[in-house]
Amino acid sequence: MSQECPNSKICTCRQIRWCKNREAGRLFLWFPIPHTLKKVTSYLKHIAVDYELMPERSGLSLNCQYEKAQEIAFNLTKLLAPRELKETQALFMKGAIQPQLHDFSDMASLQRFIKFGQAEWLLEMLSKERFLSYFQPIVLINDTSKIYGYESLLRGLDEKGDLVLPASILELANEAGLLPQIDQLARLNTIDQFSRYAVSGRIFINFSPTAVYDPTSCLRSTVEAIDRAGISHEQVVFEVVESDNPQDLEHLKTVLKYYRDAGFLIALDDLGSGYSGLNLLHQLRPDFVKLDMQLIRNVHQDIYKASITEKLLEITQKLNIQTVAEGIENIEELTWLKQRGATLAQGYLIAKPNLVPVKTTPQFEDDRSIIILPDNKNLGQLIKQQTQSEKVIASVAQRIRESLNLAEILQTTAEEVRQLFQVDRVIIYKFEQDWSGSVAVESLAPGCNSILGLHIVDTCFQSDRATYYQQGNSRAIADIETAELSPCHLEMLRSLQIRANLVVPILQKECLWGLLIAHQCSHTRLWQQSEINLFNQLAGQAAIAIQQSELYQQLQDANQELQRLASSDGLTQVANRRCFDDTLNAQWQRSLEEPASISLILCDVDYFKLYNDSLGHLAGDDALRQIAQAISAAVQHPASLVARYGGEEFAVILANTDVESAIAIAQDIQRHVLNLQLPHPHSPTSEFITLSLGLASITPTPQLPQNTLIAAADMGLYQAKAQGRNCIVSMGYLNFT
Numbered sequence: 108m109s110q111e112c113p114n115s116k117i118c119t120c121r122q123i124r125w126c127k128n129r130e131a132g133r134l135f136l137w138f139p140i141p142h143t144l145k146k147v148t149s150y151l152k153h154i155a156v157d158y159e160l161m162p163e164r165s166g167l168s169l170n171c172q173y174e175k176a177q178e179i180a181f182n183l184t185k186l187l188a189p190r191e192l193k194e195t196q197a198l199f200m201k202g203a204i205q206p207q208l209h210d211f212s213d214m215a216s217l218q219r220f221i222k223f224g225q226a227e228w229l230l231e232m233l234s235k236e237r238f239l240s241y242f243q244p245i246v247l248i249n250d251t252s253k254i255y256g257y258e259s260l261l262r263g264l265d266e267k268g269d270l271v272l273p274a275s276i277l278e279l280a281n282e283a284g285l286l287p288q289i290d291q292l293a294r295l296n297t298i299d300q301f302s303r304y305a306v307s308g309r310i311f312i313n314f315s316p317t318a319v320y321d322p323t324s325c326l327r328s329t330v331e332a333i334d335r336a337g338i339s340h341e342q343v344v345f346e347v348v349e350s351d352n353p354q355d356l357e358h359l360k361t362v363l364k365y366y367r368d369a370g371f372l373i374a375l376d377d378l379g380s381g382y383s384g385l386n387l388l389h390q391l392r393p394d395f396v397k398l399d400m401q402l403i404r405n406v407h408q409d410i411y412k413a414s415i416t417e418k419l420l421e422i423t424q425k426l427n428i429q430t431v432a433e434g435i436e437n438i439e440e441l442t443w444l445k446q447r448g449a450t451l452a453q454g455y456l457i458a459k460p461n462l463v464p465v466k467t468t469p470q471f472e473d474d475r476s477i478i479i480l481p482d483n484k485n486l487g488q489l490i491k492q493q494t495q496s497e498k499v500i501a502s503v504a505q506r507i508r509e510s511l512n513l514a515e516i517l518q519t520t521a522e523e524v525r526q527l528f529q530v531d532r533v534i535i536y537k538f539e540q541d542w543s544g545s546v547a548v549e550s551l552a553p554g555c556n557s558i559l560g561l562h563i564v565d566t567c568f569q570s571d572r573a574t575y576y577q578q579g580n581s582r583a584i585a586d587i588e589t590a591e592l593s594p595c596h597l598e599m600l601r602s603l604q605i606r607a608n609l610v611v612p613i614l615q616k617e618c619l620w621g622l623l624i625a626h627q628c629s630h631t632r633l634w635q636q637s638e639i640n641l642f643n644q645l646a647g648q649a650a651i652a653i654q655q656s657e658l659y660q661q662l663q664d665a666n667q668e669l670q671r672l673a674s675s676d677g678l679t680q681v682a683n684r685r686c687f688d689d690t691l692n693a694q695w696q697r698s699l700e701e702p703a704s705i706s707l708i709l710c711d712v713d714y715f716k717l718y719n720d721s722l723g724h725l726a727g728d729d730a731l732r733q734i735a736q737a738i739s740a741a742v743q744h745p746a747s748l749v750a751r752y753g754g755e756e757f758a759v760i761l762a763n764t765d766v767e768s769a770i771a772i773a774q775d776i777q778r779h780v781l782n783l784q785l786p787h788p789h790s791p792t793s794e795f796i797t798l799s800l801g802l803a804s805i806t807p808t809p810q811l812p813q814n815t816l817i818a819a820a821d822m823g824l825y826q827a828k829a830q831g832r833n834c835i836v837s838m839g840y841l842n843f844t
Contacts, residue, residue, distance in 0.1 A: 130173050132172070133200050133203060134198075135198040136168070137195065137196040138191075138195050143165070143187065143191050143195060146186050173224075176224075177221070181221055184221065197216070197217045198211070198214045198215075215284060219284050222284075223283045225283070228266075229280060232263055232265070233285070233289070233292065236292065237264040238296055239261075239262045239263075240262070241260045243459065244257055244464070245309075245453045247451060248432065248444060255451055257310055257464050258453065259297035259312050261276065261277075286317065293313070294312055294332075298333055299332070301338070306464045309343070310338070310344065311346050341371075344394070345372070345373055346374040346397065347359065347373070373393045373394050374395035374397060375395070376397045377398075395429045395430070396419075396430055398416065398432050398449070400433045401434075403433060406443055416444075432444045432449045432451070433453050435452050436454055437456060438456065440456075441456060441471055511655065511656060513653065514548075516652045521549065521550035524550070528625065530552070530626060530627055532550070532628060533550045534547075535622070535624075542573060543564045544562070544621070545561060545562045546563075547621070556603075558603055579612060583608075583639055584609075584610075585632060585633045586607055605627075606629065607631050609624065609638065611639070615650060620653060623646045623649060673685070676735075676751040679732050679735035680735065682750035682751070683751060691705075694746075702806055703763045704763065704840070705760065705764070706804040707758065707759070707760055707820040708759040708776070708800055709823070710800050712731070712734060713792055713793075713798065713832040715727065720789075721789050722788075730796060733785065734757070735751065737780045738776050741779040742759055742772060744761055744764065746763055747760060747761050747764075764804070765804060769837070776800065780797070780798050799832045799833060800835045800836070801821060801822065801835075801837075803816055803840075803841055804840045805841040816841070819838045824836070
């Protein structure tokens with residue numbers, strides 16, 4: 108599997124190149140900033156090691172054995188900051204050669220270079236393929252004597268033949284960049300051993316998404332091994348291991364699509380811990396989910412674990428996803444999970460992992476005497492309220508991630524809050540610059556008066572309460588009649604039929620954007636701290652939605668402006684040549700789908716060079732601007748485009764326009780330009796600026812290229828110039844049928 112090579116290279120395939128400790132060579136280091144170089148050179152001088160600086164960037168190289176290179180690198184960890192270790196690049200080359208272009212793919216961060224040097228035992232294990240696959244049965248939870256399949260679990264063997272558990276292997280492999288090799292070897296080893304034992308049922312194979320760079324190339328060997336072993340694709344379940352924390356979700360989807368397209372099933376490992384959550388459920392849509400063993404441990408006695416697990420099981424049942432409860436160690440856990448609809452079971456209670464897959468498992472009867480949870484009504488009610496609150500927060504946060512419709516997000520938020528706390532009215536109030544404001548969003552209970560859209564000028568607000576809310580403070584009033592409010596404030600609340608209210612600020616960059624307010628109209632209300640906390644969290648979510656919406660609008664405006672700049676002529680502000688080409692192409696394609704004629708007018712300013720030569724380019728630019736405006740004013744056709752075609756030439760695209768209508772528009776263009784009365788002292792044709800125009804009309808067919816229309820209009824323009832200019836020549840309707 109492994110081979111020694113001139114330098115230490117970490118590949119993404121099975122080939123691993125690495126150097127022995129006593130091999131002589133040259134260590135190259137490239138540093139992120141000169142300050143890092145200065146620290147390293149001071150250290151090398153201190154230990155009397157010669158080095159050579161690189162002339163073009165902050166870097167150095169030195170001759171040493173690989174063992175010495177690792178010693179120096181390790182000692183640098185005491186001098187450099189973690190970020191410096193991560194951003195410093197290292198390369199060890201055997202011999203005295205300089206690195207070539209292809210060698211730079213062998214570079215690694217200094218941090219990884221050090222870990223790679225510490226992975227000698229793991230490299231040895233990989234080179235000799237000292238790995239085993241252990242198999243733990245997965246059984247039907249309703250009948251644990253029936254084996255559904257097996258999970259393959261990696262084990263290593265040290266030099267003495269003792270087992271090495273996967274935690275230490277995977278941790279070092281990840282840090283040293285050896286995860287792709289470990290991951291592939293584990294997959295292939297599992298397939299080879301599983302096929303030898305000729306057991307039935309599915310095989311669950313763990314895989315690390317970050318270890319797979321390109322599914323087509325990296326996973327081909329896995330699929331080929333499965334086919335060679337005669338294992339049907341439907342029998343194989345690939346488990347996404349939780350520890351990966353998949354930051355590149357699109358890459359993970361690509362990997363899973365490759366497996367799914369090949370007919371394999373997918374499992375999401377360790378649901379309920381770390382990153383693996385509900386968001387991944389809807390993103391990946393697995394066939395199985397495996398409940399985290401830490402969640403299963405004593406689930407029958409822990410109310411928090413129980414609440415979470417019950418909800419997860421409820422969700423997976425609704426989505427028709429099979430669940431595997433991992434790590435079951437006692438009959439009470441098994442019974443509790445069985446009663447709540449888990450599908451499959453796995454754990455030491457049933458069978459430990461074995462090198463040879465077990466073919467029989469015990470059957471367990473229900474323990475009906477189990478008291479699942481203590482009867483604590485107060486705690487249960489508190490948990491219920493907390494769950495509902497968290498559900499609202501999660502729902503709002505999810506909507507913000509999925510939607511840019513601010514009005515919809517805020518309206519739904521208001522409605523969910525009102526229903527959760529059973530208040531009469533929830534509003535979102537938005538301020539204007541003068542501290543007046545209006546009710547932008549409202550959710551009402553039946554029988555309560557609406558104040559949606561109400562504009563309020565509260566002269567007391569700026570002096571009494573603006574600063575208070577800007578500082579992030581909230582205010583809960585149980586009864587406005589006993590709250591010692593200012594007369595103007597009290598009168599306003601009475602007029603709106605408010606008896607109690609809860610007000611929390613919505614802040615945008617420390618500015619008070621608005622308020623999230625709950626009203627109790629019919630009676631007083633003592634607000635709970637949990638309610639105030641929830642309102643503050645929701646106000647924070649609303650602020651995120653508002654900021655996201657405003658940023659999106661700014662982005663839209665910027666994109667529109669960029670689009671306008673990219674498609675308009677900087678001098679004349681009509682469309683440019685690029686926009687002309689795109690529009691003609693679009694109209695041509697549309698006319699192919701729904702046959703209709705397209706007319707094109709090409710306009711050329713007569714003797715414009717003489718105009719520039721006599722009056723100057725600034726006058727010429729001004730004339731072109733006025734001509735462009737005149738042409739635009741003459742062309743009022745709804746599906747038209749006026750563009751600067753080049754220099755002093757303009758083009759007009761007229762969709763759904765026959766040749767007669769095009770001629771009439773060309774005549775209007777000529778009149779509008781003439782009406783400008785722009786003097787042209789050296790024109791042989793007229794004392795004013797004039798245009799020559801050529802036009803043509805055509806109905807596109809698949810056999811005709813677009814330039815047919817352009818060529819015909821250009822021919823008309825050529826003939827107009829040949830006839831003395833200041834005239835229109837129509838090439839008529841081009842019929843190629």
